[in-house]
Amino acid sequence: MNRNPNPRLDPDPSSVGFTEAKTIRLAGEADPFALDSGAVIGPVEVEYESYGELSAGKDNVVLIVHALSGDAHVAGWDRNAQASGRGWRLRKPGWWDPVVGPGKAIDTNQFFVLCANVLGSCYGTTGPSSINPQTGRPYGLAFPAVTVSDWVRLQARLLDALGLERVYAVVGGSLGGQQAMEWTLALPERVEKSIILAASPRLSAQGVAFNSVGRYSIVNDPNFNGGDYYDRDQPTIGLAAARMLAHITYLSEQSIDGKFGRKLNNGNVNGHGFGAEFEVESYLDHQGNDFVERFDANSYLYITRAMDYYDAAARWGGGDLVEACRRIRSRVLLVSFSSDWLYPPAQCREFALAMCRAGRPVTYIETPSRYGHDAFLVETEAVGKLLHHFLERKD
Amino acid sequence: MDDKNPGAASAPATTPRVPRWQDAIIEREIPAGSSVLDLGCGSGELLSRLIRNQGVRGQGVELDPAAVVECVARGVPVFHIDLDRGLTGFADRSFDYVIMEETLQTLRRPLEILQEMLRVGRHGIVSFPNFAYWKLRFELAASGRMPVTESLPHRWYDSPNIHLFTLEDFLDWARERGVMVRQGWSLVEGEVRPLGPHDNLQAEEVLLFTEME
Numbered sequence: 001m002n003r004n005p006n007p008r009l010d011p012d013p014s015s016v017g018f019t020e021a022k023t024i025r026l027a028g029e030a031d032p033f034a035l036d037s038g039a040v041i042g043p044v045e046v047e048y049e050s051y052g053e054l055s056a057g058k059d060n061v062v063l064i065v066h067a068l069s070g071d072a073h074v075a076g077w078d079r080n081a082q083a084s085g086r087g088w089r090l091r092k093p094g095w096w097d098p099v100v101g102p103g104k105a106i107d108t109n110q111f112f113v114l115c116a117n118v119l120g121s122c123y124g125t126t127g128p129s130s131i132n133p134q135t136g137r138p139y140g141l142a143f144p145a146v147t148v149s150d151w152v153r154l155q156a157r158l159l160d161a162l163g164l165e166r167v168y169a170v171v172g173g174s175l176g177g178q179q180a181m182e183w184t185l186a187l188p189e190r191v192e193k194s195i196i197l198a199a200s201p202r203l204s205a206q207g208v209a210f211n212s213v214g215r216y217s218i219v220n221d222p223n224f225n226g227g228d229y230y231d232r233d234q235p236t237i238g239l240a241a242a243r244m245l246a247h248i249t250y251l252s253e254q255s256i257d258g259k260f261g262r263k264l265n266n267g268n269v270n271g272h273g274f275g276a277e278f279e280v281e282s283y284l285d286h287q288g289n290d291f292v293e294r295f296d297a298n299s300y301l302y303i304t305r306a307m308d309y310y311d312a313a314a315r316w317g318g319g320d321l322v323e324a325c326r327r328i329r330s331r332v333l334l335v336s337f338s339s340d341w342l343y344p345p346a347q348c349r350e351f352a353l354a355m356c357r358a359g360r361p362v363t364y365i366e367t368p369s370r371y372g373h374d375a376f377l378v379e380t381e382a383v384g385k386l387l388h389h390f391l392e393r394k395d
Numbered sequence: 396m397d398d399k400n401p402g403a404a405s406a407p408a409t410t411p412r413v414p415r416w417q418d419a420i421i422e423r424e425i426p427a428g429s430s431v432l433d434l435g436c437g438s439g440e441l442l443s444r445l446i447r448n449q450g451v452r453g454q455g456v457e458l459d460p461a462a463v464v465e466c467v468a469r470g471v472p473v474f475h476i477d478l479d480r481g482l483t484g485f486a487d488r489s490f491d492y493v494i495m496e497e498t499l500q501t502l503r504r505p506l507e508i509l510q511e512m513l514r515v516g517r518h519g520i521v522s523f524p525n526f527a528y529w530k531l532r533f534e535l536a537a538s539g540r541m542p543v544t545e546s547l548p549h550r551w552y553d554s555p556n557i558h559l560f561t562l563e564d565f566l567d568w569a570r571e572r573g574v575m576v577r578q579g580w581s582l583v584e585g586e587v588r589p590l591g592p593h594d595n596l597q598a599e600e601v602l603l604f605t606e607m608e
Contacts (some may be wrong), residue, residue, distance in 0.1 A: 322486075333467070350472060353484030361431070361472035362452050365463055386447035386467055 015093065016051040016076035016108055023047050023124060026157045028112055029133055032117075033154065037316040039144035046117035047124025048072045052108035054164075061164050062106055063155065064096065064115040064393070065179035067173035067286075067382040068246075068296060068303050071123035073114045075108075086123075088294050090132050093394040098380040104169065105384035108390065110219035116158050118179075120146040120302040128298035129230060139298075141227035146302055148175070148333035152182045156190070166190050169391055171199035174343065175303070178310050181351065185316045186313065188329040195390060196334045197383065198376040201321055201354075207342055210249050214242030218297045227298050239297040240288030247287045252339035252372030256280060312351070321350065325358035331391045333363045335383065337355035337375035363390070365384070408562075416587050417496055417522045417602045420580055424604065425449065429491040432516060434478055434508070435498035437464045446471065454490070456482075479503045482511040494520045497600075500556040505567070513556070513574060513607050517553030522602040525581075527561035527595045546599050562595045569605065578604040 012018065025045050027033035029114065041193065049072045064074050073094040081089035100113060102105045114185060117125035127144040135142070159167065170191055172180040175177050177199025184194035203211075220236030223229055233294030248256070260280040264270065276282040315325030336348035345366045352364035369375035376383060425431060427449040433442050436455030439462075440506040445451045455473040457463050468472035471561050479502055492515030499505045500523055503542045512519040535540035549556065562581075564597035569576055579590030594601065 056512055314513045331472070349476070349484075356454065356474065357489065359452070359489060361452060361468055362474065363472045365460075365467075365473075365475045368460065385464060387469040389464065392470075393467070 002159075008289055014103055015097070016101050018079040019049050019073065019076040019094070020079050021049050021050070021072055021124060022046050023160065023162060026154060026161060026263060031305055033150075035054065035144050035150050036147040037145045041119075041126065041144055043151035044119065044154070044275070045124070045130075046116050046119075046126075047096075048114060048158060049074060050115075051075060051113045052111050054112040057162055058113045058167070061159075061167045061169075062098070062111040063159075063167045063170045063183075064106070064113060064116065065151075065170060065176040066095070066115060066156070067172070067174040067176045068300075068307065069291070070095055072115045072117040073122065075114070075187075082205055083255075085292070088290075095336075096377070099384050099387065105380075107388075109342055111168070111391070112344045114158075114162075116155055118151045118303070118365065120306070121156050122299040123281055127296065128227065128302060129296050130243035138228075138230040140230070141298065141301075143298065143302065146307065147180050147306050148182050149186060149315065151306070152179055152186050153169040159190075166192065169193040169195060171195040171197075172199070174199055174373065177343075178307070178312075181312055181353055182310070182315075184330045184332060185327050185351075186314060188327050191330040193390065194330045194332045195387065196332065196348075196351070198335070198337055198340055198343050198348070198373055200343045201324075201351045202310060202314075203307055203343075207249075208308045209246060210342075211308055214304060216239040217245075217303050218301060221297070224297070227296075227301075234292070235297045236292040239292050239295065239300060240285075242297075242300060243291040243295075244284040244288045247284060247343045250373045252341065252370060254339060254370040255374075258388075259283075268326045271357075273283060273284045274276070279363065299389060313354075322357045323352075328355060328358070328360050331361070331363075331390075333365070333386065334374050335376070335386060337364045337367050337369045337371070337373070337379070338373060339370050340373045342373040396481045415496065415522075416562065416578075417600075418444075420587070420602060421445075421494065421520060421527035423494075424448070425451065425492055425580070427451070430454075431491070432456065432485070432490040432493045434482075434493060434495045435501075436462075436471070436473060436494075436513065438536070439469045439473060441494070441496075442466075445471040469556050478508055481507060482515055485495045485515040487514055488517055492518045492520055496520075496522045497524070499523050500558050500560065501579075502601065504556065505558050507528055509568070509574075510572070517606060518577075519574075519605045520602070521565075521605065522600060523560070523565070524556075524600050525562045525595065525598045526559045528561065528599045532596075541588050544599075552556055562598060562601050565603070566603075573608045574605050574608045575605050 023045050027042045027044035029042045032040035033044045034040050054069050075094040075097045078089040102109045117123040120127045130140045132139040170180045170183045177196040180194050180196045184191050200324035218238035221235030223233045224235040263279040271277050313324050334352050336345035353361045355362040369379050371378045408490050430452040431454045436457050442453040446453045455471050458477050463473050463475045493512045524590045531542045580602045581590050581594045582600040
């Protein structure tokens with residue numbers, strides 16, 4: 001992305017510009033937040049960002065929900081990147097910057113856009129690296145298990161705190177897509193439109209298996225120390241390996257082949273060693289190293305587990321997805337991507353079909369793409385067009 | 396125009412479709428508040444009017460990606476799927492009306508979809524070009540080549556119409572399967588009129604409202 005990283009010098013009219021996250025306390029030690037697991041947690045602080053102006057009728061709220069490694073910094077440039085120890089944000093704008101901004105598909109001239117970091121993550125919302133009030137030390141693995149439903153209930157609590165009764169639209173991809181799905185099932189009266197990208201009603205066994213190998217490499221890292229590593233060397237090798245593996249599942253055979261082929265790093269000479277000989281190996285190394293700079297290994301464990309456990313049918317239909325879909329009152333746009341093998345089109349389609357069987361109109365689109373699961377972030381033109389049209393008020 | 400033909404990849408879906416004569420009748424005959432499934436709904440013009448003007452619960456099905464985007468722009472719920480994969484996702488009798496305008500002849504397995512149509516819908520509305528129309532018969536007889544007309548504008552090699560049939564062919568099938576044609580209209584020399592006894596010869600296109608006996 002060739003953009004001037006300093007919007008002060010060269011203001012980009014299609015950027016939300018400098019952003020400043022806010023933190024809000026949504027539960028205290030005395031009135032903790034109740035979780036699906038039966039455990040409670042308090043205090044709970046949530047970091048969120050917002051762009052655009054709330055309308056007088058408070059009817060223009062677009063809630064964006066982020067994926068596994070995402071955060072509340074959706075668009076623009078973080079004003080406090082350096083001070084908050086998130087120096088990597090100086091290099092690039094928020095994770096969905098091409099789609100969110102003035103005049104963009106999610107138009108901040110028109111909508112009040114809100115995104116909150118999920119519980120258990122490591123970007124300002126309470127998570128395993130936060131201080132456990134009972135010990136005065138970071139939670140580590142003493143942090144309670146969290147679920148997609150917990151996240152949605154906490155987001156609803158954020159809206160309550162901000163005085164927002166309804167959201168015009170909730171939008172998310174991947175694990176964010178599952179949160180958008182959960183919103184439309186759990187809080188049908190509060191959502192007008194729901195946009196679910198590259199997400200199915202539950203992760204396949206193959207997806208769980210990938211997550212499992214990622215967790216295995218983290219908990220077996222010599223530095224893991226039962227999750228208690230915050231004052232010493234971090235389990236970076238395990239976390240990097242988890243990210244490298246996961247990253248492969250975000251691409252497709254076609255996109256990896258097209259990008260790297262079998263090209264070697266060293267002028268096409270075999271080094272006969274076991275370092276990064278192929279370009280694709282260097283790329284994965286880079287992905288892994290980049291990730292450990294900005295992510296917490298414990299958060300990775302908690303969030304992938306939430307991803308494994310999510311099952312829309314089990315939660316809302318006693319195992320019957322059609323029954324679950326009878327709850328839906330919002331308009332739903334579901335988009336899958338042809339080469340996505342983490343949330344394959346056939347699995348995404350199941351939700352749309354269940355909605356049809358439940359007598360709920362639905363828009364389901366299978367977008368042709370060679371970018372695999374990443375397509376929901378990469379295919380900004382195709383996705384942007386759909387978002388723009390779907391968000392448009394028709395009456 | 397063939398933007399309603401799911402297989403017609405060459406047809407530019409962005410070209411506004413001339414309203415079909417069938418649309419006016421469908422809009423007139425479908426009671427307000429019905430539920431309607433439109434198979435091969437194209438850019439969603441008909442459904443959009445039915446939803447807006449008659450308060451129907453509408454669902455479109457379309458294969459052409461550009462047409463699907465136009466449906467979204469119109470606010471028409473659309474399922475992007477190949478009809479030849481069947482309608483297995485839809486429950487029995489889950490719609491009052493299932494519409495299939497000018498699509499049947501483009502499908503690989505037309506009979507399966509017809510049956511599915513009458514499983515999923517209480518009424519099936521189907522329209523198609525009648526290949527026994529006298530002008531087609533004449534042209535075929537006189538020139539010895541596949542006829543090219545206004546309602547069948549393609550040549551043999553670029554036609555999305557892979558299963559051409561006649562009104563009588565359809566009525567034979569209906570009789571065999573216990574399908575009742577409740578009402579019908581035909582396009583005869585540019586005029587729309589109720590289905591007549593000689594329409595296998597006279598009708599260029601037909602529109603039939605069917606249901607299981």
